[in-house]
Amino acid sequence: MASRLIYFDYAATTPLDRRARAAMLPYLGEAFGNPDSRSHAFGWEAEEAVAVARERVAALLGATPEEIVFTSGATESLNLALKGLLRGCGRQNAHLVTTTIEHAAGREVARALAREGLGVTTVPPGIGGHLDPAAVEAAIRPETVLVSVIHGNNEIGTLADLEAIGAACARRGVFLHADATQSFGKVPLDPGSAGVHLLSCSSHKICGPKGAGALYVRRQSPRLPLRPLVEGGGQEQGLRPGTLNVPSIAGFGEACRIALDEMPEESLRVAGLRDQLERALCGGLDGVTVHGTEPRLPGISNLGFDGVAAEAILLGLRRVALSAGSACASGSLEPSPVLLSLGLEPKHARRALRFSLGRFTTVAEVETVIRELTELVLRLRAAGPVAT
Ligand SMILES: Cc1ncc(COP(=O)(O)O)c(C=O)c1O
Known part of the structure; x- marks a missing residue:
C-alpha cells in the first residue's frame, strides 16, 4: 500500500x-x-x-x-x-x-x-x-x-x-x-x-x-x-x-x-531534483519561501507557503509521504524550534514543509509532486485564509 x-x-x-x-x-x-x-x-x-x-x-x-x-x-x-x-x-x-x-x-x-x-x-x-x-x-x-x-x-x-x-x-x-x-x-x-x-x-x-x-x-x-x-x-x-x-x-x-562510490554523481542528481522542485514551486506560486540558504545538503528543501498551514498540505497531498519537520516531532503541532530560532514567527513556522529526496527519487515523482502541490495550494488559498 x-x-x-x-x-x-x-x-x-x-x-x-x-x-x-x-x-x-x-x-x-x-x-x-x-x-x-x-x-x-x-x-x-x-x-x-x-x-x-x-x-x-x-x-x-x-x-x-x-x-x-x-x-x-x-x-x-x-x-x-x-x-x-x-x-x-x-x-x-x-x-x-x-x-x-x-x-x-x-x-x-x-x-x-x-x-x-x-x-x-x-x-x-x-x-x-x-x-x-x-x-x-x-x-x-x-x-x-x-x-x-x-x-x-x-x-x-x-x-x-x-x-x-x-x-x-x-x-x-x-x-x-x-x-x-x-x-x-x-x-x-x-x-x-x-x-x-x-x-x-x-x-x-x-x-x-x-x-x-x-x-x-x-x-x-x-x-x-x-x-x-x-x-x-x-x-x-x-x-x-x-x-x-x-x-x-x-x-x-x-x-x-556504495555512498563513497556514488556520492559525486548522486549528490549532483539529487540536488538537481531539489532545485527543479524549488524552481517550479517558487516560479508557479506566489508566496513560497525557501528556509535555509546555501551551502545546503543536496536532498533537503524546507518551504513555507503563505496563507496555508503545513497540516492542510499534509492532509491534502495524499499520494506523497513527507513531513513538516523532523520525524521525531512530526506528531506535534508545536512549531519547530529550529525554524523559530531562524527568526520565523510561529505562524510562519507552522506553514513550513520539509521535502527530502534521495537515491530512488525520480524526475517523474518530482513532476507529480510539483503538479499536485501547486493545485492543492491554489485550492486551499481560494478556500480562504486558514487560521494558523
Ligand atoms: C541530525 C540528526 N541527528 C540525529 C538523529 C538520530 O539518528 P538515529 O535515528 O540514527 O538515532 C537524526 C535522525 O533523524 C538526525 O537527523
Missing part, C-alpha cells in the same frame, strides 16, 4: 538498498557467529564481516578503522559522545557549547546534562540558518570542555562550516563533536583534517539498515576521556560493550561503500 506513495521523507529514514540487504543476508542465516568468539570459525567469519564494515565506514570519513566505534545509531552515538566526554573529563564544572538548531537527539542530551548540573550554552544561527564560527567561539568559556554542532541540518539542510568551527575549538583548546547524521555519505567529510574529535552517524539515513550507526573517535594521545554509557564486555575498545549487531553492521558497511 505505502509503496504506492511517493516517498519524499528521506531525512526521516531511507529505503534499504538491495545491495546492502544482500550483504546482510548471510549473517541472518548460516553465518550467525559472535565476532567475539575467538575459538572457532563461526566467530572468525563474523569478526571478518565487522572488520570489513569498519574499514568501509572509516573510508567514508578519511579515518582509520580504529577510530570507528559501532553503535545502534546516531542517537546512541550522540549520547556516548556528549555524556561520555562530559562525565569522563573529570571536571565538576564542565561546560558544553551547542546550538539552537540541533536535532532532538542532541538537544535532549544537552538538556539531560544541564539537569545534572553542567553548564550549557546554546548558540543561535543567523537568519539563513548558518552558525557563525565567531559566535561559537565567543560562547567558549574557560570551563568549556566540548562544542557540539549539527553539521547537516535535518530540517533545513544547512551545512555548518566545520573547518572554521574546528579551528576556533583548536585555538581555545576544547573538543569538537559533529552530528553528521544527515551529511554522512551525502557530502565529503574529513573530521581528521577539520579538527573534529567526535562525529556521529547512522546507517538508516544512507540506504543501510536500521540498528547500526557509528561514533568516530579521533585517535590521539592521550586518548579522549570518554566514559562508556553501559558496563559489560570489552567490545568496541570498552566504549560500547555488548555483542555486535553483525547483520546490520555488514549492511551499514556496504551502504558506506
